[in-house]
Amino acid sequence: MDVKASDGVAHPSEHDPDERGHFGRYGGRFVPEALIAALDELSVFYQKARADPDFLDELDRLQRDYTGRPSPLTDVPKLGEHAGGARILLKREDLNHTGSHKINNVLGQALLTKRMGKKRVIAETGAGQHGVATATACALLGLECVVYMGEVDTERQALNVARMRLLGATVIPVKTGSRTLKDAINEALRDWVTNVDETHYLLGTVAGPHPFPAMVRDFHRVIGMEARAQVLERVGRLPDAVAACVGGGSNAIGIFHAFIDDPGVRLVGFEPGGDGVETGRHGATLSEGSPGALHGAMSYLLQDEDGQTAESHSISAGLDYPGVGPEHALLKDLGRAEYTPVTDAEAMEAFALLCRTEGIIPAIESAHAIAGALRLGRELGPDAVILVNLSGRGDKDVDTAARWFGMIEGESAAEASGTAIAESDLSRGPTQDEPSPAGADTGAVQR
Amino acid sequence: MSAVEDLFAGTRAEGRAALVGYLPAGYPSVDGSVELLSAMVEGGCDLLEIGVPYSDPVMDGPTIQAAADTALRAGFRLRDVFTVVERVAAAGGRAMVMTYYNPVLRYGVDAFARDFASAGGLGLITPDLIPDEADEWLAASDAHGLDRTFLVAPSSSEERIESTARASRGFLYATSTMGVTGARDAVASAAPELVERCRRHTALAIGVGLGVRSAAQAAEVASFADGVIVGSAFVTAAERAGARGVRDLAAELAAGARGGATVGA
Ligand SMILES: Cc1ncc(COP(=O)(O)O)c(C=O)c1O
Numbered sequence: 001m002d003v004k005a006s007d008g009v010a011h012p013s014e015h016d017p018d019e020r021g022h023f024g025r026y027g028g029r030f031v032p033e034a035l036i037a038a039l040d041e042l043s044v045f046y047q048k049a050r051a052d053p054d055f056l057d058e059l060d061r062l063q064r065d066y067t068g069r070p071s072p073l074t075d076v077p078k079l080g081e082h083a084g085g086a087r088i089l090l091k092r093e094d095l096n097h098t099g100s101h102k103i104n105n106v107l108g109q110a111l112l113t114k115r116m117g118k119k120r121v122i123a124e125t126g127a128g129q130h131g132v133a134t135a136t137a138c139a140l141l142g143l144e145c146v147v148y149m150g151e152v153d154t155e156r157q158a159l160n161v162a163r164m165r166l167l168g169a170t171v172i173p174v175k176t177g178s179r180t181l182k183d184a185i186n187e188a189l190r191d192w193v194t195n196v197d198e199t200h201y202l203l204g205t206v207a208g209p210h211p212f213p214a215m216v217r218d219f220h221r222v223i224g225m226e227a228r229a230q231v232l233e234r235v236g237r238l239p240d241a242v243a244a245c246v247g248g249g250s251n252a253i254g255i256f257h258a259f260i261d262d263p264g265v266r267l268v269g270f271e272p273g274g275d276g277v278e279t280g281r282h283g284a285t286l287s288e289g290s291p292g293a294l295h296g297a298m299s300y301l302l303q304d305e306d307g308q309t310a311e312s313h314s315i316s317a318g319l320d321y322p323g324v325g326p327e328h329a330l331l332k333d334l335g336r337a338e339y340t341p342v343t344d345a346e347a348m349e350a351f352a353l354l355c356r357t358e359g360i361i362p363a364i365e366s367a368h369a370i371a372g373a374l375r376l377g378r379e380l381g382p383d384a385v386i387l388v389n390l391s392g393r394g395d396k397d398v399d400t401a402a403r404w405f406g407m408i409e410g411e412s413a414a415e416a417s418g419t420a421i422a423e424s425d426l427s428r429g430p431t432q433d434e435p436s437p438a439g440a441d442t443g444a445v446q447r
Numbered sequence: 448m449s450a451v452e453d454l455f456a457g458t459r460a461e462g463r464a465a466l467v468g469y470l471p472a473g474y475p476s477v478d479g480s481v482e483l484l485s486a487m488v489e490g491g492c493d494l495l496e497i498g499v500p501y502s503d504p505v506m507d508g509p510t511i512q513a514a515a516d517t518a519l520r521a522g523f524r525l526r527d528v529f530t531v532v533e534r535v536a537a538a539g540g541r542a543m544v545m546t547y548y549n550p551v552l553r554y555g556v557d558a559f560a561r562d563f564a565s566a567g568g569l570g571l572i573t574p575d576l577i578p579d580e581a582d583e584w585l586a587a588s589d590a591h592g593l594d595r596t597f598l599v600a601p602s603s604s605e606e607r608i609e610s611t612a613r614a615s616r617g618f619l620y621a622t623s624t625m626g627v628t629g630a631r632d633a634v635a636s637a638a639p640e641l642v643e644r645c646r647r648h649t650a651l652a653i654g655v656g657l658g659v660r661s662a663a664q665a666a667e668v669a670s671f672a673d674g675v676i677v678g679s680a681f682v683t684a685a686e687r688a689g690a691r692g693v694r695d696l697a698a699e700l701a702a703g704a705r706g707g708a709t710v711g712a
Contacts, residue, residue: 020579028580030548032506034600034625036577036607176512177502189505194626196602293549293575294503306525307553308502 003070003229005063006056008221008257009049009108013214015260017327021210021297024333026326029209030293031189038196043211045116050218055111062107066140067097069222073230074390078357079370083377086384089239090360091227091255093391098136100129100363100392101223101251102204108219110137113200120144120199124188126153126181126247127318127365128160129392130204135169145169148187150180153317160396178311181247181321185295205248206325209296213325220254227387228258235385241266241376244389245368246286246339247318249325251391256337266338269328270372272314273341283312285324286332286339299326315344315400318365318392342368348404350374351394363392364400450569451594451617454494454541455652455673464669464704467654468492468697469545469678470685471500472531473523474514481534486690487681488540490697495535496572496676499528499546506547506574508629510679514686525550529566536567543596543617545572551584560587570594570617578614585614596620596654599645601637612649618674619651628657629679639671665703675704 004010021027029039049055063069074090093101113121121143125131131147138145147164151173154161164171177183185208192201206213206220224242231239242259244252246269259265274282282288289300294309302310302322314320331337342350347364350371355361362370366389373388380386394401402408448456458465468487474480484495500515500523507515532542544563551559551571563571570593576584578597588595594617599608602625612619623638638655645653655668656676660683668675677700684692 029577030575030580031577032574032600032622033577033598033607033611034602034622037600037602037604182503186503186505190508190627193506196625292552295505296575301549303549303553305553307550308519309549 003222003225004060005069005222006059007225008218009059010056013218013221013257015257017210017214021214023213023327023330025291026298026329027210027213028298029296030298031209031296032193034193035196035209038192039209039211041116042112045112046211046215049112049115055115058111059108063104063222067103067107068095070226071095073227073234076358079354080377082353082357083374083386084380085382086377086380086386087235088373088377088386088388089231089234090388090390091223093223093251093389094360094362094366094393098129098133099395100133101220101254101389102130102133103136104222104254105204105216105219105250106130106133106137106202109200109202110141110143113143113202114141116200118198118200120146120195121202122146122148122188122191122199123202123204124148124181124184125204126150126184126320127316127363128153128157128164128396129318129363131169131171132160132163132167134202134204135164135167138169139167146191147171148174148184148191150174150178150184152179153181153184156400157317157396158399180312180317182309182312182323189295205250206253206327207248207295207297207299207323213297213327216250217253217257217327220250221257223251223254223389224256224258227255231385231387237385238262238265239385239387240380241268241384242387243268243270243369243372243376245269245319245365245391246271246324246328247321247365248323249328251389253325253327255387255389256331260336267331267336268372268376269337269339270342270368271339272312272316272319272368273343273346274313276343277341281313282341283314283320283322284341285322286328287341289322291329294323297326299329300324300332315347315404316364316368318363319368340372342371346371348401351401352405360390361394362390363394364397366391449594449616450541451494451543452652455618458493459652459673463706464672465493465674466491466665466697466701466704467494467496467674467676468681469496469498469676470681470693471498471511471514471518472528473500473518473521474682474685475517476521477523477527477531480531482690483685483693484531484535484540485538486694487697488535488538490694491701492697493541494674495540495542496545496678497528497531497535497542499525499544499550501547501550504547506627508627508679510682511628514682525554529562532563532568533566542568543570543572543594544568545574548573548576556583557587557590560591560593564591564593568593570596572596572620574598578611581614588616598622599641601625601641605644605648608645609648612645612651615651618654619645619649620676621645621653621655621672623655623657626657638668642671662699662703665700666706669704669706675700
């Protein structure tokens, strides 16, 4: 495979926004004037760096020797048996150093930070994966690192808080608003406005003001470029569908992008359905939201009648966000990608299934994509080839999952907050396997 | 000349700076905010900057965030801002509204401009909307005869100061420091320089905000700017001593804005 990690950066996409960062009516810059100079500076440095062989070589070297790219493609036939017999291929971003796709973007931006001569990096994080990746790159490159994280998330992703601190980062729990990712971004933006001269805001997803959505995407395009070549080599044809979870949208855009001009390939993003969209407790921004401006860009968002941002809900901290990147908003409006919710219960069922059938513990975020692939397989049938972005690994989620499944000592499944893995569920073969209605809690004890 | 330009022409003619006082609508309740804003006018605020409480106020520090939160929790609805403007205007106050862009977008930019103008509002101050993205608002403000204040910052380039001033009408808002709202002990040294840079590009009145809380600071700002903008300090005064608190603070700051004749503080 001759894909280089820097290819997505070196070769401009055919689907770039206009020069002011607009993807159709979305994107742009809805930020205080005080940040415009820093955003302009970032755009200039990024454009220079992507044409500079030294920058590209350095990124390639780190992505190979430090991240461990290219990430493998794994056939998961036993999981496929639960997906109508479809062939499922996992793009293993979970095997990257630090445990998720987030490192791709972080290394790129950290190298840019050095070039801009800035010494301090701030970041927001939800699941903690972006925070851990940022803390890691800052340790490697000798940068000061401050990570904002909603207080709710510091509790449910405590392992990652400890990891960041071990790596030398300062983690600041954010106690305002819903105390999750949205509020962590607010605090990071306030810090940036105040300290912009010496600070780079290393944004962790394809949202925010221009140039972040396009630049972060470019750093992640390697995922789809590698996967496209790997699937062609392995299967001899393109996949029928590509599945990814969508929080802010970085892992999804990273894998989708290489297939945008392949009209036969369905691109499907799975959003956090929380307790079910009908309950109002979810984070399915594209499926259920409407256009508006949040965190620096025009895109879809969850909002009330007055334009106040609604609180999102998801078992997955990394998807628990009422906004989404602007390029996804455009892909949705164009009908080039589809977005659909997966409930907490459905994601956790897929989580358990991947653990037991293939020996892979996914991040709960990525479990939403697995659940989506199960649905797609049942819909498309046994001849289908489905590529899934396994965006991260589940070490950080072990506590949440153990509680959900009632595996904590002294807590019975009934007392536990979630569903139990019923034995019948585990022994259930493909022949017994009924297509699962969207959001249904098949075979598991209802909460 | 627009309504706000007229106001600044008046204060300039008197050889003083205008005092611009900020308070969120609906804080601590809709009626309560009308009372507070009216007291601010009585105390000497020349212009009111009525804030629209918003869930994600990224330009605001803790004081104003908390006040906006209080208003939202008390049930503030966007349409209440028109009620507040109408009642304050009826009591003789001159009112602009400071709002993040999304509530306006959601209401409909033209509809918001229309309803705001008919309530007697003079214009909008838009902290997260730059002229580059403001086509709809530029058209709506023209159509409904509203002023529009965009912000410039110490980090703004000459070109951006020029284009931002050109898009503004009423007055131009110079943020004195890099940062969010919140009272500070000292007026940043960047402020006079920024105002001077602005003057090279525009004849518009220039208001300076972010951090002012005392008569001495108001006098200092008045020595180089046309408007002294005060926010967090009014919120704190309202918290501590209600209408009397904001009236007294307005009187003190107004004295400062008059050139510091009575500044002993
Ligand atoms: C493993 C993993 N996948 C997905 C996400 C969601 O982010 P995005 O939608 O930007 O890929 C996160 C965010 O924390 C994550 O940690």
